[in-house]
Amino acid sequence: MATRRPTRRTLATVLAATTASLLLSACGDQTAAGQGSAGAGAGAGAGAAKSDAPLFAKLPADIRAAGVIKVGTDATYAPMEFVENGKIVGVDPDVAAALGKHLGVRFEFTSGTFDSLITSLNSGRQDIVMSSMNDTMARQQGLDDKGQKTGNGVDFVDYFVAGTVVYVQKGNPQQIRSIADLCGKKTAVQRGTIFEEAAKNRSKECEASGKPAIAIESFPTDAEAQTRVKAGGAVAGVNDYPVAAYLALKADGGNAFEVVGNQIEAGPFGIAVAKDNPELRDALKAALAACIADGSYQKALDKWGAGTGAVASANVNTGS
Numbered sequence: 676m677a678t679r680r681p682t683r684r685t686l687a688t689v690l691a692a693t694t695a696s697l698l699l700s701a702c703g704d705q706t707a708a709g710q711g712s713a714g715a716g717a718g719a720g721a722g723a724a725k726s727d728a729p730l731f732a733k734l735p736a737d738i739r740a741a742g743v744i745k746v747g748t749d750a751t752y753a754p755m756e757f758v759e760n761g762k763i764v765g766v767d768p769d770v771a772a773a774l775g776k777h778l779g780v781r782f783e784f785t786s787g788t789f790d791s792l793i794t795s796l797n798s799g800r801q802d803i804v805m806s807s808m809n810d811t812m813a814r815q816q817g818l819d820d821k822g823q824k825t826g827n828g829v830d831f832v833d834y835f836v837a838g839t840v841v842y843v844q845k846g847n848p849q850q851i852r853s854i855a856d857l858c859g860k861k862t863a864v865q866r867g868t869i870f871e872e873a874a875k876n877r878s879k880e881c882e883a884s885g886k887p888a889i890a891i892e893s894f895p896t897d898a899e900a901q902t903r904v905k906a907g908g909a910v911a912g913v914n915d916y917p918v919a920a921y922l923a924l925k926a927d928g929g930n931a932f933e934v935v936g937n938q939i940e941a942g943p944f945g946i947a948v949a950k951d952n953p954e955l956r957d958a959l960k961a962a963l964a965a966c967i968a969d970g971s972y973q974k975a976l977d978k979w980g981a982g983t984g985a986v987a988s989a990n991v992n993t994g995s
Contacts, residue, residue, distance in 0.1 A: 728779025730965065733958035738802065743783050744955075746771065747801035750786035751897045754921045754979040755807040758786070766917075767805045769975035770834060774962040776971070788895050790867030796949055797826055803946050803955070804829075807837075807915055809869040810945035810994030820872060831945025832959045833993050835976075835984045838938030839870045842904065842912050842919040845933050849910040853936030859887035863900035863909035866893040870913040873940055905931055916941075917981050943986070943994050956991065963989035 725731070731739060738744055748767065750756045756765040763784040771782035784805075787795060792804045793814065808814075810831035817828035843851050851857065854873070858881035864871040871893055878889035892909055894900045901922065904912040914922070916938045923932045948956040966972035967989060976982045 726779030728777060730777045730958060730961050731779035733954070733961055734778060734780065735952065735954045735958075738780060738955065742780050744771075744775075744778075744780055745800070745802045746782050746784045747792045747795045747804045748784050748786055748806040749789040749792065749896070750784070752807050752915070752918050753925070754981060755915070755918060756784070756786075756805075766835075766976060766979045766981050767807065769978060770966070770972060771805060773966045773971040773975050774959065777962040777965045778958060789865060789897075790895070793826065793829060793947060796829065796947060802952075803948050803959070805946050807835075807918070807944050808947055810943045810992065811869065812995055814947070815992055815994070820875075827950045829947040830950060830953070830956045831943070831947055831992055831994060832956060832963060833943035833945045833990050834963055834972075834986060835944040835981075836941055836986060837915045837917055837944060837984050838941030839873045839913060840916045840919045840934055840938050841936050842914060842922060842932045842934050843910065844904060844907065845930050847933060847935060851911050851935050854913065854939060857881075857889045857911055858884075859890070860911065861890040861892060861909040863892050863894065863903040863912045864914075865897040865900050866895055868897075869940075869942075870915065874913050901926070901932075911935075917979075917984060921980075945992075945994065960989045960991060 725739075748756050748763065750758050750763045752765070754765050756763060756767045758764075763786060768782070768784060771784070775781050785801065789806065792801075792806055792808070795801045796804050810833050813820075813822075815828050815831065817824055817826035819825045841851060841854050841857070843849065849860070854877050857874070857877060862874055864874050871891070874889055874891050878891060882888050892900075892903060894903065897914065897918070900912050903909045905926070919932075919934050923929065923934050926932055946959055948959065963972065967987070973982060973985055976985050
């Protein structure tokens with residue numbers, strides 16, 4: 676992970692105005708029909724072959740013809756992406772909507788389990804993945820958590836910065852102060868995520884110092900991990916900072932969880948694109964740069980109280 680750690684203002688001002696429900700279950704397999712969409716680009720639509728949008732010509736021909744970019748996501752990460760009134764909403768769909776105005780196409784989001792998203796991209800079911808996915812060298816190279824080659828890897832257009840943090844039951848009954856206090860304790864995470872990796876790394880440090888390993892419980896969805904902590908089956912959960920902060924504010928009216936300790940291992944989230952599709956990657960990069968320049972990118976983040984995670988420029992593969 677990159678070592679950058681952005682300072683963050685409180686989320687309360689913006690998030691208190693939202694009414695999104697939390698602890699959602701996964702919304703279907705990646706092969707299912709789209710569960711939501713974002714960003715009707717200017718002059719775009721299904722079957723569109725041309726558009727007046729400034730960056731339309733940069734897109735691959737098949738996407739120009741379709742007028743749609745198919746997006747794989749795991750819509751259980753409020754405020755980044757989640758389901759509200761049957762539609763996928765949040766930071767990522769709103770950023771996608773801003774990108775769509777410059778590209779002249781719409782972004783159609785389909786929700787599935789997080790650890791299946793890159794597979795859905797490489798199989799061609801989706802054009803991109805946009806799901807609070809950390810840009811890491813391992814994902815760029817197609818490596819699993821053991822360093823074994825599992826695919827061709829992906830490229831990332833990096834659009835956000837966040838770190839990992841610990842959340843616990845409201846009142847913190849086990850007096851957890853940071854991830855360093857989780858040795859020997861049950862900890863809930865979502866499978867295949869960077870914060871699962873953070874918990875595993877900390878567990879190794881526990882053992883190296885003569886303490887018991889963290890009892891990591893990995894779940895297919897983040898909602899299941901949250902439920903485990905809420906029920907007291909795990910003493911803590913590990914998650915991305917904006918998600919954990921939103922949980923603490925909104926779940927059960929702010930009475931279910933609290934965040935403890937500081938962010939660790941802050942690094943970039945990226946829009947994942949297949950290695951063999953540099954044309955789409957470069958079009959997305961150009962669109963992100965345009966959104967940063969016209970202010971629509973910052974507006975999309977600020978709407979959800981996530982503005983301090985903003986990047987200053989559009990870049991590719993900055994993760995480590």
